[in-house]
Amino acid sequence: MRPLDTAYMWELVPVIAGYVPLTLFMAVIAMIAALALAAALAIVRVLRVPVLDRIVAVFISFFRGTPLLVQLFLFYFGLPQVVPAMTGIDGVTAAIIGLTLHFSAYMAESIRGAILGVDRSQWEAAQSIGMTQGQLLRRIILPQAARTAAPTLMNYFIDMIKSTSLAFTLGVTEMMGAAQKEAAGSFLYLEAFLVVALFYWVIVETLSVGQRRLESSLGKAVAR
Amino acid sequence: MSCQIEITGLVKRFGTNTVLNGIDLCLEPGERVAIIGPSGTGKSTLLRCLNWLDQPDQGQIRMGDVTVDAARASRADILALRRRTGFVFQNYALFANKTARANITEGLTTVRGWSADRARARADDILAQIGLADRGDSYPAAMSGGQQQRVGIGRAMALDADLMLFDEPTSALDPEWVGEVLDLIRRIADGRQTMLIVTHEMQFAREIADRIVFMEGGRIVEQGPPEQLFGRAQDDRTRAFLRRVG
Numbered sequence: 001m002r003p004l005d006t007a008y009m010w011e012l013v014p015v016i017a018g019y020v021p022l023t024l025f026m027a028v029i030a031m032i033a034a035l036a037l038a039a040a041l042a043i044v045r046v047l048r049v050p051v052l053d054r055i056v057a058v059f060i061s062f063f064r065g066t067p068l069l070v071q072l073f074l075f076y077f078g079l080p081q082v083v084p085a086m087t088g089i090d091g092v093t094a095a096i097i098g099l100t101l102h103f104s105a106y107m108a109e110s111i112r113g114a115i116l117g118v119d120r121s122q123w124e125a126a127q128s129i130g131m132t133q134g135q136l137l138r139r140i141i142l143p144q145a146a147r148t149a150a151p152t153l154m155n156y157f158i159d160m161i162k163s164t165s166l167a168f169t170l171g172v173t174e175m176m177g178a179a180q181k182e183a184a185g186s187f188l189y190l191e192a193f194l195v196v197a198l199f200y201w202v203i204v205e206t207l208s209v210g211q212r213r214l215e216s217s218l219g220k221a222v223a224r
Numbered sequence: 225m226s227c228q229i230e231i232t233g234l235v236k237r238f239g240t241n242t243v244l245n246g247i248d249l250c251l252e253p254g255e256r257v258a259i260i261g262p263s264g265t266g267k268s269t270l271l272r273c274l275n276w277l278d279q280p281d282q283g284q285i286r287m288g289d290v291t292v293d294a295a296r297a298s299r300a301d302i303l304a305l306r307r308r309t310g311f312v313f314q315n316y317a318l319f320a321n322k323t324a325r326a327n328i329t330e331g332l333t334t335v336r337g338w339s340a341d342r343a344r345a346r347a348d349d350i351l352a353q354i355g356l357a358d359r360g361d362s363y364p365a366a367m368s369g370g371q372q373q374r375v376g377i378g379r380a381m382a383l384d385a386d387l388m389l390f391d392e393p394t395s396a397l398d399p400e401w402v403g404e405v406l407d408l409i410r411r412i413a414d415g416r417q418t419m420l421i422v423t424h425e426m427q428f429a430r431e432i433a434d435r436i437v438f439m440e441g442g443r444i445v446e447q448g449p450p451e452q453l454f455g456r457a458q459d460d461r462t463r464a465f466l467r468r469v470g
Contacts, residue, residue: 128306129311
């Protein structure tokens, strides 16, 4: 067994670090879009909106039932062949769309569960003072559901960050793509992938600390 | 007799179970009416229908110039009805994500479109009336049952409703908190607020109500002024019930 080329690894740190912003950019944009979409999907499910409810159920089933990689290939390689507007879609955009749809399906189910967990009396109290459906969801139900769903949604965000590495298969040079290119030149695969693994680990650990802080502060606000 | 609130032929079924079987009721302006009767007899369902928390199957509800027919109630009708009624829940049902003050301002800002400042001033006035001037920033979880129910009443008061509905407002309370909540309701009653209260507190009903309504089996069996109903009930079922509750 050869020793690790630590000097090479140190050289790689600034190179990979340069791609952290792109990874975070994809994850943050996809997360914001996925949250909004998931909330909408969850509301359609909870209110059992006729017709839409069935469509959403199929949407969720498809995006939970097929691998993210397959979905990304569909968006990047498949759809542009039949949808002219999508020709020339760049890898970053395709990755963001794919991550958004994929994760929104999972997050919708978490949000739906959290909404159903809000006590019925909260709906009734809001109705009793004359709130419309939209007002009561926005002002009373969703804020309470958000607290319940927050830890799970945070986990999805962490998963999302790691999943951005799949964008590399669409030709995007993000952290993983950069490591691959470096390794292809130096043949030091172990070192290159070890560095990129450590980068993901540090990012995720940093977020986990934030997550624990968030959870304990949310816990205080709803202490009973 | 001019009715401020008029209920005609109200019917509510849950599946095959007819919970309200043709309720007619007229409330004059400022009238305070207490509904008594055995459990499971439709008292709470009647109140909930008046606020459309339960949707009646047949009948009409008129409040002032708003008339809602069960057969063809539009969303706008239902909102109009709810904006004219204040509902006090047995289990308080305060908004768990809002402070005591925000529970009171919510209906004013979100539903009525008041400015935050105006709503806040009104809420502080109400907090003083319900004896919680210093608890405006407390969350429901940090308050006693009695305090929560007083905020629940304050939330309904804030709407200046034509009709206040109290659904067994003290039934979920520990005995030590019942007195303060009854005192508050008594003060509201003294202000000639039109109200309909479902209660098991017979003595209290007798004190504050202009009229007692006795319900059984989804119907109004008998009604009249307290001294008449408690003293000289005409119907055997009323007398049997009053004997049971002592």
